[in-house]
Structure formats: C-alpha cells, structure tokens
Amino acid sequence: MYLKNAFGAAATLSLLMTSSAFAETITIATVNNGDMIRMQGLTDDFTAKTGHEVEWVTLEENVLRQRVTTDITTKGGQFDIMTIGMYETPIWGKNGWLVPLNDLPAEYDVDDILPAMRGGLSYDDTLFAAPFYGESSMIMYRTDLMEKAGLEMPEAPTWAFVANAARAMTDKDNEIYGICLRGKAGWGENMAFLTATSNAFGARWFDENWTAQFDSKEWATTLNFYIDLLNDAGPPGASNNGFNENLSLFQQGKCGMWIDATVAASFVTNPDDSSVADKVDFALAPDTGLDRRSNWLWAWALAIPAGTQKEGAAKEFIQWATSKDYIELVAENEGWANVPPGARSSLYENPNYKAVPFSEMTLKSILSADPLNPTVDAVPYVGVQFVAIPEFAGIASQVGQEFSAALAGQQTAEEALAKAQALTTEEMEAAGY
Amino acid sequence: MATQHSRSAARIMMAPAVILLLGWMLVPLTMTVLFSFKKYLPLRGGDLGWVGFDNYVRFVSSSAFWPSVQVTLVIVGGVLAITVALGVLLALLLDQPMWGQGIVRILVIAPFFVMPTVSALVWKNMFMDPVNGLFAHLWKFFGAEPISWLSEASIQSIIMIVSWQWLPFATLILLTAIQSLDSEQLEASEMDGASPLARFGYIILPHLGRAITVVVLIQTIFLLSIFAEIYVTTQGAFGTRTLTFLIFQRVLESQNVGLGSAGGVYAIILANIVAAFLMRIVGKNLDS
C-alpha cells in the first residue's frame, strides 16, 4: 500500500513536469470489450495523476466503427481519442487523419511494443496508434473431452487432426459440440476466421494484379472443409455465432474446441464466469503443412484524430493506458490473468505473467503471424485476416453474408464462392483497380 | 365560406411548419442528389469529381438490388397483414365484457413502448438463440430439434419481431373504431338472427375499413425504413437485406457515399410509389 502511494506520487511528479498545467476533459470512443471496461473502471487513477477528466463513449464494435469512421471522414471532431484496429490505422494514417505518435517520451519505451503490433499500427514507419491490447488466435480445448476421445493434442496440430478430434468429441445428445467456430457474417467475424484459415490452405484474396481469387480451388477446399466440419461437429445455428456467442457456449462447457482470439483465454479460465475453467488447455492454430498457420493478428489501439484541440491531454492518456505502469495497475487490482495482453514484450518476460497458463501460447501465436507475408502465394496486400485497403470492409461484409448463408445450408459452397467472386470483382472495378 | 382575411391568417399559421419541413426535405435531398452524381469515397480523399449517372447504373445493376426491393416489400406486406388481422381479432376480444379489462389493455399495448433496439436484442438472444433461447428450450421440451431462427427462418423471424412491436398500435386504433360502432345496429341484427360471422362480415368489417386504411398508411411509413431490427439480428445476412440496409452497406460499410446516395434516391422513388398507391386508397376512404 505504502509502495503504491509512493509510486503514484513519483509518477504524478514526472507527468506534471512534462504536461501542461491545464486540466481538460477528453472524450474517448471505445469498444465494449472486457479490457476496455476495466480501463474505464481505473480512469480515476489517470485523473489523479494528471488532473484530466475522461468522458467515455462505449459502443458495440460495429456501431463504434461506423460512428468513428463517419466522424473522422467528415472531420466532425467529436472524439479526442478513438479506439481503432489494425485495419483502420494504416489507412487513416496514410490519409493524414491521425496524430503521429513518434514523439513519445523515453520512459514510455516504445521499443518495448511487440514488433508485429508496432508494424501493423504504423504507416510509412510512423506509429499512428498505440496498442492497448494485441491478439492472435489459437485453439482452446477441453482436456477432459480430449482425453475421453482418446486423443492427445499436439502443440502445433494440423487441420486434419483438429477435424478428426472435433468429430470424435462431439456428443450432440448431451449438447457437446466438438468445435465452435465463427459463422456470423461480418468482416470482423466469420471473414476474419475464414481469411486466416484460407491462408493455411494456400488460398488468397487477390493475386498480384488485384484479381479476386474466390474461383481458386484453394478457396473451394477451405470453404467446403469449414462447412463440413461445422455441420458434423459444430453447434446448432453456427451461422449466427460470433466471438461472443462462442465464448458463451465454451464457458457453458458445450464446445470441445474453439479457435478464436487469444484474449478469450482469460475469460475461459476465469472460474467466476466459466464452468470449465480448470479443464482448458491451449495449442497453436492449425495448419495444413504449407508453412502458414490459421492464426490472425489484431490489436485494439488508441489513436488521436488530427485536429483535436486537446492533443496534449489525449497523448497523456495514451501514455497512461498503454504503459507498463498500467499493466501493473491492473495486475494489482484484478490479477495477472486479466492484464491487457499482447502489446508489450516486457510483459512476457515478467515472471508473474509467465505463470499465467495461456501467456506462452499467446506469445507464440502472435509471433507466428506475419502480416507482411500472410499467404503461401505472393499478394499485393498486407494483413493476415484482412486486406488493408479501404474497400475491404464493405466487400468482406457481403462475402461474409454469402459464406454464412452457405453454412446455414441456403446455398452450396460453390454458389457462395461464385457470388463472392462476382461481387468482389464488381466492387474492385467500382473502386478503380 | 372562409373570408379573404381568414385565408391569409391561415397561411401565416401554416408557414412555420411548411417552411421547416421544406427545409428538412430540400437540404438533405439536394445534397443527396448532388452526391449521387459524384464519385464520393470518404476513405479515398472524399469528392473525386462528377461521374454522371454511373452510380445510378451501378446501384440498380448490382445483383443485390432487386432482391432488396423484394425483401422490403415482403417484410412490409407481412407485418401489415399480421398486425391488421390479429389487430382486428384482438380488438374484438378486448371489446367484450370481461374482468380486468384495463390491465389486459395495459399488457397488450406494452410492446409499443419498447425501443426497437431493445426488442430486437431481447428476441434475438433470449428467445431465438438456438442453444440458450426460450424457444429452443420449448422445442426440446416437446422433443423437437431447436430451430436456428435467424438463419433458417430469417425473414419470418424479423416479420415476427416487428409485428410484435406494431400489433398494439393497430389494436388500439381498431379498438377505438369498434367502440364507436352503433350498438343498436348490432343488437338489431342479432334480433334478426344474423350469425356472428355474418355480423362481422356485413357490419363490423365495413365499419372498420377507414381504421384499417389509417393503420396501413401510418405503419407503412414507419415500416419502409425499419433498420434497427435488421442491424441487431442478422446484419442483412440470410436474405434480409432490405433497400434501407443495402444503402447502409454502401454508405457506411463500403464507404461509397456517391453510390449510397444514388440508392437513397431510388428509395425515395420507391417510397413515393408505395405512398401514391396508398394515398389513392386512403384519400378515397378518408374523404367519404
């Protein structure tokens, strides 16, 4: 307790010397994920240290995206800090809409940010958003069900093993489904999973001339494999399940395996929320032997829109929220399992954090994703589970709806792919490629 | 009848409303029409110059256009049919003598007060979820395989949610109309030995004609632009992409304001076709 106060006082002093003396109120738009809600609860610490007040605008992911995009493109100036992802940052940075973050003080230790995260949140080597937390994806599985099926999960399984295990674990009469995967339409939902998975199967979105590749046999293999697997071993209504729905199913003990964001690990191992907390283990996302795994790379990051009147206070907030000290603060209040993961390398050297069961696998997953070389064949774009061009969100939402309809059995995989190919070609033409 | 003086007074009294609505219509409409002739991509630098009718051609020639018009009409038609039919039955029921009529009426009108977002969230998660939803429990109880409502019966599910919200409105207007019915006329017909069905067909239903037109007109105006119910439940997947939702995708997801604006102009045209159609019927009915 004494230590904490002394530490707080020292931090206050150092910040006071660098910041202006004005106390301001900044408005922050953020997503309603657990880590952000925790951050809101700790805002008092920031106010105590800097004197600045914070107004939160917390929205569901899709609403948030739509809201901040409208505001930044029209220069509405409603927010001093926006929570954005790896997809938006380079595009907005390129347009000059974000304040560069290359002048952060030495004690912030910007070199401590994981290189993959820093690279993904930069444009032209300039950092435009600071990662609040980063994630990849991995397999979370039930050790008891795996044992019951007489199988043993390797650290780096293949898709063939995963499919086999999923079918073996399934017991539909008792509502045990071997595998839960995203099926809900959306570029950040089923398309994130399927694009990352297609990388492992050797598929790609575009060839080097920006021609859509949904007519390739690799995509056909990917989509058929996914649909067959979920039909045999997935939960009912999988075509409506996104991250939250699957998390809820897994926590209720209804999924044998779940391949999704690494941040989910802290939720499924939390005994307060999860009925299977002590029966979960982790493995790398599967591959098919083609040297690319099915895991993605993502960060939720804090960025300052250019033109805000409160740039100074906003920067102070970002330094506070993405600092090493903030991680310590969360650890002190909520335990090490609940600190925002995946942003800083020092976290993974911390002995306290190493003791957390999923920390090692999370780091391995993050390190094995390469946004610059995401696919087996060469591509003109960056991004593992997305294509970092402004048109992607719109195209992928529609493609996602076709794939979701195919999963629901309303059309065949081939029909869905043909429609995806047609609409992607149409949209890319409209955008002038 | 009215004097010159009262006419000019009337004009002055109407002016604020007319001017405000004219502004509210013209300013966005002009800007929408302007944008619709431009290549306007906010994420690629905004206004990229005039493109003539390109956006209009592209919007209609997209494979998503006609299905979206069709879905819009199916949803509006479905909700109107359900709310009017059930509304008449419910109004007849509520008009009967019973104990606790006030409380029943309160129960029946309650859905009208619920925000569309909330009602969509509640239906989607707590009723239609194929694993934890109440319907799934009910189906399992009777030994049936739970239905995954929002993908297998997506349009029906949305019609159901929206009908639930609008049924109270229809019921209330129809109830008021039934209560205004001349009870002597009904009693006389009962004396004459008319069957309940005949009384309903020859006396009650014609009397309700006007009320039904009003319900149809007002609801259509609101239903043509339903958005929250689809946004929360299916995000336009599984064939539930209405024209409004298609425009939303063009403007906000694809960030193509020019194309979306062209879609907006089409939506206004569609709305006006439907409106003109309705007005003819309503106009006739309201004049009489």
Place this chain on the structure above:
Amino acid sequence: MARSVTQQRKAINTAVAWAVGLLIFFPILWTILTSFKTEAQAINDPPLFLFFDWTLENYAVVQERSDYMRFLWNSIIIAGGSTILGIIIAVPAAWSMAFVPSKRTKDILLWMLSTKMLPAVGVLYPIYLVFIRLGLLDTRIGLVVVLMLINLPIIIWMLYTYFKEIPGEILEAARMDGATLKEEILYVLTPMAVPGIASTLLLNIILAWNEAFWTLNLTAANAAPLTAFIASYSSPEGLFYAKLSAASTMAIAPILILGWFSQKQLVRGLTFGAVK
C-alpha cells in the same frame, strides 16, 4: 338464466383475453425477470421462472459502468423538448388546415407525410456535414430539432384529424356572439382539443424516446440518450443475458411507466381520424 350465460361468457372472455395479453407481454416480463438473475441462472436449463435467488447485482454493475441518470436526463429532454416544440409549431398549422381548408390542403398534408419517407441512412452524411457546420453535433438542441422535424408530419396529421372532428357550427355560433379569433381559440377550441393534444403529445414522446438512428449517430458523450446507453450492452464478452436484461429494463422502464399511467389519454386520442 340469461344472467348466468353472460357471466359464463364473461368468464371465458376474461380467460382468453388474459392469456393473450400475458402472451404478448411475456417478452417484457421475461426480460424483467432475467434482470434479477445471476448470469448462470439466466441460461439455466430448464429456464427458471420465479424460483431463483433474486439479485440486484446486474443493476449495480450496469450503473457502475455507465451513468444511467445522465442518459435518462438526455432522453427526457430530447423526447420532451422535441414533442413540445413540435406541438407549438403544429397546432396553428393543423388548425388552419382543419378550419380554413383550401383545395391544396390535402396535398400539403400528404406531402408532409411523404417527407417521413426519406431513408435516414441515405442522408447521414449530408446531415452530419450540416451539423458540423452549425456546431450542433452532440448537442441536445440539435437532436431536439431533428426529432421534432422527423415527427412533425405525424403531429400535424394527428392534430388535423382531431380539429376536423370539432363541429364548425360551434365556432360559427361563437363568432356570431362576437368572439374574436383569440377568444375563439382560447375558450372554444382549446378545451375541445385538449384530449387530442394530450394524446398527440404522448404518442410523440414515445416515438422520440425510441428513435435510435439519429440519436446514436449525432451524439458522443454530452447529449447521448438511452438509445446510446443500450448500444454499449448489445453484445459484450461472455455471458450477458442478465446484464443485457438489466440495461434493457432500465432503458424501457421510464417510458413504459409513463405509458401505463397515461394509457387512457393515449387510447382515447389514438385514432388518426380512423373514427368518424
């Protein structure tokens, strides 16, 4: 004999009506019940109806995460303000249309209704740009104006139908007695129009309270009403049925209570000229 038959019929009516009423109300009831469960109880199989450990925990969590009173206050101001402003503008317009009709009255009325058909998503960018120019983003006054304009056609339509039902002879009689226009409005028209105005007021408060597109897209922190409040609970991580139910209950409770208390006024007036 006849009496017992009617009693019997009344009993059947009562049973059927209550069953239907409860069925229609059930989703709301279920939401309210769920809001008092723990997350685990909320998804219990079989579903728990009444016998669970009632808890207020979800309300505490929701309140801690978002300042409910602020959203509520914004909702009250925006819904109330836009309705009152709308009525002030609509009463003279509806009055003149009803009592001094011209050949174009019906066309004007229908044109007004047609402005409601502009799809909101299609004009988001234009309106957003106008709001930036006027400095109205995230202000209550901006939302009051927008919601007033959206609902003005409905307000005028409703008031017009009430005013038309007021018999012209009464007005003429008043005029014969030498009443001025002001007296005519104040002493003759107003008392007769009060039920209609009350009902219009209520209906429009409900419509404005539930409007979820503009209220969400034109606000940030200062003017956000309950529709924005609910947008932060729509799909959080993990089990969320109980918290979602608590937030939903908090969002709809004020208008539900208002509606129930004033349902007589609302019902009496809600005819849109459907009854002659």
